[in-house]
């Protein structure tokens with residue numbers, strides 16, 4: 001490069017991409033995964049009665065009692081309350097036990113060996129930005145190196161050791177760009193659908209049915225759940241996700257007949273399913289996520305005894321990784 005202006009632009013751009021890449025990578029690695037709050041842990045007496053109860057049905061009864069006031073909608077495949085016997089807690093929706101961390105992780109996406117950390121509610125935004133900035137960084141390097149790479153093959157470079165660095169640098173940057181772009185594209189799709197990697201492999205099971213899009217609220221709201229309401233924080237690796245990680249609004253929460261307006265981005269199929277959900281307290285985090293669609297509310301119907309959810313009383317422990 002001979003032009004001084006070109007040099008300055010390249011150096012500034014390089015350091016911006018590099019800084020954002022390192023910052024988001026650092027945050028993804030060192031942000032501790034969030035675990036379920038105290039209220040999801042069984043009380044001492046519940047733990048005792050769970051150990052005492054010999055049968056699955058009685059154990060389920062203990063768990064149903066413990067989960068009575070918790071904002072949970074998802075169940076195991078057999079319709080039982082999701083319970084982690086290692087952490088001894090009722091699993092919040094979208095929470096899974098990581099066998100590597102040996103803990104229950106809120107909104108667990110996957111355990112990532114590249115960052116040696118669980119990717120979940122606390123660092124999912126950082127992980128996305130890490131993918132985005134590492135991709136930009138690699139594309140920038142490949143693009144600025146391209147002209148010298150071409151010169152390498154046309155013998156236009158001085159005959160020194162450095163010319164091999166140019167070739168290897170281009171190959172490394174181009175290869176990482178290809179793999180990162182597919183991973184980043186995949187996670188963009190997940191965000192737009194409000195799914196986690198685990199939920200793609202096993203769709204969340206709600207009280208009466210499985211719904212792979214059960215947590216999707218429409219593109220804009222799905223995006224805001226991860227990146228937050230304030231656009232100025234979207235591109236920075238600072239925590240701005242909405243909610244508390246323990247409870248999530250779902251499109252399957254029924255519509256309040258008192259309200260006339262229909263919220264956008266919600267499944268029309270979710271209407272007429274009022275009977276499916278028991279009364280559960282709507283948390284502040286959920287209320288916040290639904291503030292601009294006041295037409296959603298919880299129902300007061302009690303779960304009917306003897307229906308699905310009780311039909312298979314076995315206490316199901318999920319084997320999740």
Ligand SMILES: [Zn+2]
Nearest residue numbers: 084087097104
């Ligand atoms: Zn656990």
Ligand SMILES: [Zn+2]
Nearest residue numbers: 098101111118
């Ligand atoms: Zn983990």
